[in-house]
Amino acid sequence: MQEPAQPEPFAAAGKESSFLQGVKDCIPTLLGYLSIGFAAGVVEKTAGLSFAEIALISILLYAGSAQFIAAGMIAAGSAGAGIILTILLVNLRHLLLSAALSPYFRHLSPLKNMLVGALLTDETFGVAIQESAKRQAISEKWMHGLNITAYLNWILANLAGAYLGQWITRPEALGLDFALPAMFIGLLVLTIVSRSKYKLDIIVALIAAAVAVGASMIWSASMGVILATVIASTLGMVIEKWK
Amino acid sequence: MEIRPDIFFIIVGAALVTFIPRVLPLMLLSRITIPEWGMRWLSHVPIAVMAALVAQELLIEDGRFARLSTNVELIAALPAFWVAVKTRSLLGTVLTGMAALLLLRLIFG
Numbered sequence: 325m326q327e328p329a330q331p332e333p334f335a336a337a338g339k340e341s342s343f344l345q346g347v348k349d350c351i352p353t354l355l356g357y358l359s360i361g362f363a364a365g366v367v368e369k370t371a372g373l374s375f376a377e378i379a380l381i382s383i384l385l386y387a388g389s390a391q392f393i394a395a396g397m398i399a400a401g402s403a404g405a406g407i408i409l410t411i412l413l414v415n416l417r418h419l420l421l422s423a424a425l426s427p428y429f430r431h432l433s434p435l436k437n438m439l440v441g442a443l444l445t446d447e448t449f450g451v452a453i454q455e456s457a458k459r460q461a462i463s464e465k466w467m468h469g470l471n472i473t474a475y476l477n478w479i480l481a482n483l484a485g486a487y488l489g490q491w492i493t494r495p496e497a498l499g500l501d502f503a504l505p506a507m508f509i510g511l512l513v514l515t516i517v518s519r520s521k522y523k524l525d526i527i528v529a530l531i532a533a534a535v536a537v538g539a540s541m542i543w544s545a546s547m548g549v550i551l552a553t554v555i556a557s558t559l560g561m562v563i564e565k566w567k
Numbered sequence: 568m569e570i571r572p573d574i575f576f577i578i579v580g581a582a583l584v585t586f587i588p589r590v591l592p593l594m595l596l597s598r599i600t601i602p603e604w605g606m607r608w609l610s611h612v613p614i615a616v617m618a619a620l621v622a623q624e625l626l627i628e629d630g631r632f633a634r635l636s637t638n639v640e641l642i643a644a645l646p647a648f649w650v651a652v653k654t655r656s657l658l659g660t661v662l663t664g665m666a667a668l669l670l671l672r673l674i675f676g
Contacts, residue, residue: 356658376570377578384582389620394581404577412584414620417613423592423606434594441590447657496672499665502640505624506647506664512617513651513660525614532615533622540627548627552619553612560611561604 341459346469349455350477353447357388357474358481363503364391365485366495371399375486382482386443386475390414391482392504402546410546413553421449428452428462436464443471446511524564532556639675643668 361382368378368391381391390411397407422441429437448470455462495501516525532552540548625641626633635641647664650656 356656356661359658359661373574374569374571377574380570380575381578381581384578385585386582387585390581390585394577398574398577404573404580407577408580408584411581412588414616415585416588417616418585418588419592420609420613422589423596423609426593426596429593437593438590441593442586444589444593499669499672502643502665502668503661505621505640505644506661507657508617508621508624509644509647509664510651510657510660512614512621513648514655514657515613515617517652517655528611528614529618532618533626536619536622537626537632540623541630541632544630545623545627548623549616549619552622553615556615556618557608557611560615561608564607 341463341466343465343469346463346466346471347473348469349451349466350448350470350473353451353474354477357445357447357478360388360503360507361478361481362485362488363495363500364388364395365482365487366489366492366498366500367392367485367504368395368482369486369489370492370495371395373398373486375483378482378486379479382479385411386478387411387415387445388478388507389504397546406544406546410549413546413549416553418444421446425449425452425456425462428456428460429464429467431461432464440464440467440471443475445474448474524560527563528556528560531559639668639671643671 365378368381373381373395381394385391385394393410393414394407397410421444425444429440432440451470452462452467455466492498512529516522516529519525535555536548536552539551625644643664646667647660650663651660
């Protein structure tokens, strides 16, 4: 990725905002996503996806929870439209992550911002938000270093899981099927803890959980997620307004 | 090494609906402003989605309410929640949940 040197607002920061520094700042998150990516690869393999399909899904989709859901729904024989709609809802949270990062990338053109956002994940967002506390703008090169490291780690982890998944006929025997619910538990708790609006967040979470369970029994799992999100977010907004 | 057409379309469709929310706010937010109520509504979405998914994973089995007496996943979720609150570590939470479930399955077969 050769680019002409440009005057940048963070130029004074020197090597601290380089591509390599972004790679280094990604390292603490690598092990976590390596294990989840590995579990995703095994689950995708046991769901009947081929090695090439697993490579494609981790390269194009690049989203942990969505890949687990896709694997589960493909294995269950769900309709393609239902799978895509569920993944849309699950990944709508990226709107907020992307919106929250946007003030730190105002110095970039829309096209460059597209490249920054294309590889945005919960983990790289977390690292980038910490970086934003140190400076007014985040370096494009630093962000690419962070993003590309996480991306390659994810693809490798998926392929390793897919490869070893050939010999793992029952991922349940290793507890691997619990990697996804446990990751959601972790993300849910970490998000609630980081916002310090515990009472409201817990109320929203409980409403969403109740609606999700009810609607899943009556209609379907994807309908459950849609209704739970719309109803709980709306009630959360209303409760917040009351106060 | 084969890619089935139906799987290909699911992957491409899923990738597209994931790509758009990732890049759109970064590309546009300096130009348009989301109204205050819209931001507030959006701010609840991550919690609502995650809670809905956790509840489904733990409580629903084949479209029905999972029997509580045999629900080892629900029990395994408790140490996972505890570790998440205490350590705020995603990896710690995942490993704890998996280890707890493994142990419970060994005990209760």
